[in-house]
Amino acid sequence: MSSSPSSARWPSCAGWRSPPIPSTRRNSSVDSATCTTARKLWPIGMEAAITKKDCIITAYRDHCTFLGRGGTLLQVFSELMGRKDGCSKGKGGSMHFYKKDANFYGGHGIVGAQVPLGCGLAFAQKYSKDETVTFALYGDGAANQGQLFEALNISALWDLPAILVCENNHYGMGTAEWRAAKSPSYYKRGDYVPGLKVDGMDALAVKQACKFAKEHALKNGPIILEMDTYRYHGHSMSDPGSTYRTRDEISGVRQERDPIERVRKLILSHDLATEKELKDIEKEIRKEVDEAIAQAKESPMPDPSELFTNVYAKGYGAEKGEEGGAPGGEKGQRLQMNLCHGDITAPDCKEWLGPWGNH
Amino acid sequence: MLGIVRQRVSSVPTLQRMLYASKSFSSAAKEMTVRDALNSALDEEMSADPKVFLMGEEVGDYQGAYKITKGLLEKYGPQRVLDTPITEAGFAGIGVGAAYYGLRPVVEFMTFNFSMQAIDHIINSAAKSNYMSAGQISVPIVFRGPNGAAAGVGAQHSQCYAAWYGSCPGLKVLTPYSSEDARGLLKAAIRDPDPVVFLENELLYGESFPVSAEALNSDFCLPIGKAKIEREGKDLTITAYSKMVGHALKAAEVLAKEGISAEVINLLSIRPLDRAAINASVRKTNRLVTVEEAFSQNGVGAEICASVVEESFEYLDAPVERIAGADVPMPYAANLERMAVPQVDDIVRAAKRTCFRSV
Numbered sequence: 001m002s003s004s005p006s007s008a009r010w011p012s013c014a015g016w017r018s019p020p021i022p023s024t025r026r027n028s029s030v031d032s033a034t035c036t037t038a039r040k041l042w043p044i045g046m047e048a049a050i051t052k053k054d055c056i057i058t059a060y061r062d063h064c065t066f067l068g069r070g071g072t073l074l075q076v077f078s079e080l081m082g083r084k085d086g087c088s089k090g091k092g093g094s095m096h097f098y099k100k101d102a103n104f105y106g107g108h109g110i111v112g113a114q115v116p117l118g119c120g121l122a123f124a125q126k127y128s129k130d131e132t133v134t135f136a137l138y139g140d141g142a143a144n145q146g147q148l149f150e151a152l153n154i155s156a157l158w159d160l161p162a163i164l165v166c167e168n169n170h171y172g173m174g175t176a177e178w179r180a181a182k183s184p185s186y187y188k189r190g191d192y193v194p195g196l197k198v199d200g201m202d203a204l205a206v207k208q209a210c211k212f213a214k215e216h217a218l219k220n221g222p223i224i225l226e227m228d229t230y231r232y233h234g235h236s237m238s239d240p241g242s243t244y245r246t247r248d249e250i251s252g253v254r255q256e257r258d259p260i261e262r263v264r265k266l267i268l269s270h271d272l273a274t275e276k277e278l279k280d281i282e283k284e285i286r287k288e289v290d291e292a293i294a295q296a297k298e299s300p301m302p303d304p305s306e307l308f309t310n311v312y313a314k315g316y317g318a319e320k321g322e323e324g325g326a327p328g329g330e331k332g333q334r335l336q337m338n339l340c341h342g343d344i345t346a347p348d349c350k351e352w353l354g355p356w357g358n359h
Numbered sequence: 360m361l362g363i364v365r366q367r368v369s370s371v372p373t374l375q376r377m378l379y380a381s382k383s384f385s386s387a388a389k390e391m392t393v394r395d396a397l398n399s400a401l402d403e404e405m406s407a408d409p410k411v412f413l414m415g416e417e418v419g420d421y422q423g424a425y426k427i428t429k430g431l432l433e434k435y436g437p438q439r440v441l442d443t444p445i446t447e448a449g450f451a452g453i454g455v456g457a458a459y460y461g462l463r464p465v466v467e468f469m470t471f472n473f474s475m476q477a478i479d480h481i482i483n484s485a486a487k488s489n490y491m492s493a494g495q496i497s498v499p500i501v502f503r504g505p506n507g508a509a510a511g512v513g514a515q516h517s518q519c520y521a522a523w524y525g526s527c528p529g530l531k532v533l534t535p536y537s538s539e540d541a542r543g544l545l546k547a548a549i550r551d552p553d554p555v556v557f558l559e560n561e562l563l564y565g566e567s568f569p570v571s572a573e574a575l576n577s578d579f580c581l582p583i584g585k586a587k588i589e590r591e592g593k594d595l596t597i598t599a600y601s602k603m604v605g606h607a608l609k610a611a612e613v614l615a616k617e618g619i620s621a622e623v624i625n626l627l628s629i630r631p632l633d634r635a636a637i638n639a640s641v642r643k644t645n646r647l648v649t650v651e652e653a654f655s656q657n658g659v660g661a662e663i664c665a666s667v668v669e670e671s672f673e674y675l676d677a678p679v680e681r682i683a684g685a686d687v688p689m690p691y692a693a694n695l696e697r698m699a700v701p702q703v704d705d706i707v708r709a710a711k712r713t714c715f716r717s718v
Contacts, residue, residue, distance in 0.1 A: 089493035120456020150449025313497035313552040
C-alpha cells in the first residue's frame with residue numbers, strides 16, 4: 001500500500017487514543033487530554049481539501065489541528081509539558097499552539113474569540129487578494145456567543161472568505177446542546193449566511209464539504225459548516241465525562257460512528273491495504289508517539305530569562321539593545337525582577353537615568 | 360537642562376534623535392489643531408504603507424465622528440477606510456485577526472468607554488499573543504479614540520481608561536497632549552509592531568498648538584516610552600497626561616507668580632512608563648504632585664507614587680500628592696461635573712501643600 005503522507009496521518013490520530021499523560025497536567029481545569037478523541041480526525045479531512053495558504057484558527061482544543069498543519073509530535077508534547085522544545089517554547093501551554101508559517105493562528109482560550117479573529121484573517125486575505133480562505137473553528141458551546149454573530153454580520157456585509165466551522169460534539173463542557181441553545185441547528189443559525197450540516201465522523205464527507213465551502217466562500221462570502229461529531233472523554237482532566245451522559249451513549253457512538261474504524265473498513269474493503277499493513281502503521285505511529293513523549297521529557301524547561309522575553313515584538317526587554325521603551329534590555333529585566341521579587345533595592349539609577357542621574 | 364535622549368540603536372532616524380535634544384521648537388511658525396495633526400498622521404501613514412487601513416464607526420462616509428478621519432475615504436477608498444456596524448467586540452476581533460495576518464489596522468472606538476465591549480480582544484487576543492506564541496504572532500494594531508471626560512456626557516461616556524490598559528503587559532499605551540505629540544506618537548504607534556492603545560481627548564481635538572518644521576516631516580515619530588519635560592522647574596515635579604498637561608502648565612504659571620518653580624512632565628507614554636524621567640525629576644526637585652482626570656484608586660498617579668517611593672525615597676522632602684477625578688461616576692449637572700474633574704486650582708493647592716511641608 002502506498003504510504004502517502006495523507007493516509008499515514010490518519011492512523012496517527014489512532015495513537016492519540018492512549019490515555020491522558022499524567023505528566024502533562026499543569027492546570028486542572030483545561031488540559032490536553034480531550035485532544036485524544038476520534039472527533040479530531042476530521043481536521044485531516046479538511047487538510048485534504050485545502051492548502052497551507054488557507055488559514056485555520058481554533059479554540060483551545062488545538063493539538064490535532066496543529067499536527068494537521070505540519071506541527072511535530074515533539075513540539076506538541078513538549079509544549080504540553082511546558083518545555084523549551086514546545087511549539088510556543090513552553091510559554092503558551094496546551095491552549096496556545098501556533099504555526100504561523102503554515103497559517104495556523106492558534107490556539108485561543110476565550111470561548112468564541114477565535115471567530116471574529118478568523119473573520120479578520122479572512123478580511124486580510126481578501127485585502128491582500130490572496131485567493132485563499134479562513135476556517136474559523138468553534139464548538140457548539142461557543143455557537144451562542146454574541147461576538148460570533150457580530151463577526152458573521154460584518155463578514156456577510158463585506159463578503160469575506162470566512163468559513164465558520166461548528167464542531168458540534170453536543171456538549172459544551174457539561175452542558176448538553178439542548179440545554180444551551182434554543183435552536184441547536186447550528187448550520188441554520190447564520191440566518192442570511194448559508195450553512196451545511198456535515199457528518200464530522202466521516203473524513204471523506206468533511207473533505208468534500210470543505211472543498212465546496214472554499215469554492216463558495218471565495219465567490220460568495222461566508223458560509224457555515226456544522227460538523228456533527230462526538231467527544232468521548234470529558235472536557236478536561238478534571239471532568240470524568242460521565243456525570244452528564246450515560247456510558248452507553250459514549251460506547252454506542254464509538255461502536256457505530258468511530259471515524260477511524262470507518263476509514264479502516266473502507267481501506268480494507270477496497271483492498272487498499274491489508275489488516276497487517278494497517279496494524280503495522282498503527283504500531284509505527286504508536287512508537288513515534290512514545291518516542292516523542294520520551295524526547296519531550298528530556299527537553300529542558302525554558303531558561304528563567306525567558307520570563308521577560310516576547311512581551312513586545314519591539315523594545316523593553318524583548319530584544320537587547322533595541323530602542324524604545326524605558327529602560328530596555330537587561331536593565332529593564334533587572335528592574336522587573338526587583339519589582340517582581342519584592343527586592344526593592346533601586347537599580348543603579350545613575351547609569352540608568354543617563355544625564356539626569358548626575359543631579 | 361536639556362533632556363538628551365539616550366538611544367542605543369542607530370537605526371533611529373536623525374530627526375527623532377534631534378527632536379528631544381531641544382525642548383523648544385526650532386521654527387515654530389505654524390499652528391495646527393490636534394484634529395489636523397491626527398488626520399495628517401493617518402494620511403501620511405496610509406500613503407506610506409498600503410497595509411495600513413482604518414476601521415470604526417462613522418470613519419468613512421460621515422468623515423469621522425469627530426472628523427479625525429476627514430477626507431480619508433475619498434483619498435484611499437472603501438477598501439481601506441471601513442465603516443463598521445455598532446459592534447465593538449466583532450470589529451475589534453476582526454481588526455486583531457487582520458493584524459495576525461500582517462496588516463496594520465487602525466481601529467477607532469468612538470470613545471474608549473465603548474472599548475470595554477471589545478476589551479477581551481485588546482487584552483487577550485492582542486496584548487498577550489506575542490508572548491503566548493513565543494514571538495510567532497505579533498499584533499501591529501492601533502486602537503485609538505477619545506478617552507476621559509468630555510463635557511456634559513454623563514457617567515457612561517466619561518471614564519478614563521489609561522490605568523486599565525496601562526496595567527497590562529504586552530500593550531503600549533500612549534496619551535498625547537499637543538499637536539506634535541499627536542502626530543509623532545500616532546505615527547510611531549502605526550509603525551510599531553506591537554498593539555498600541557492610543558488615548559486621545561475630545562476636548563483637545565479643537566485646540567491649536569505650534570508645530571515645528573521637523574514635526575511636519577512625514578518621517579516624524581516620537582519614541583514610545585519617553586516622557587517630555589514641558590516646563591523646567593526646580594521646586595516640585597508635576598506629572599500629568601493628556602488634557603491635564605494643559606491644566607498643569609496653567610498651574611505652573613500661577614505658581615511661578617508666587618515664587619514656586621514647578622517642573623511639568625508630560626507623560627506621553629503610560630506603558631511603558633518613563634520611570635527614569637520621573638525619578639530624575641523628583642531627585643532634582645524633591646517634591647511630587649501627580650495629576651490625572653481618572654479615578655485615583657489603582658491609577659496612574661498611584662503607580663508613579665509607588666515608583667518614586669521605591670526608587671527615590673531619600674530624595675522626597677514631602678509626601679507625594681495625588682490629584683485625580685472624584686471617586687464617583689461622572690455627574691451630569693455642570694457644577695457637579697466641574698467638581699468631579701481636577702481644575703487648575705486643585706493642582707495649585709496641592710503644589711503649595713507639598714512645598715510648605717517638611718518630612
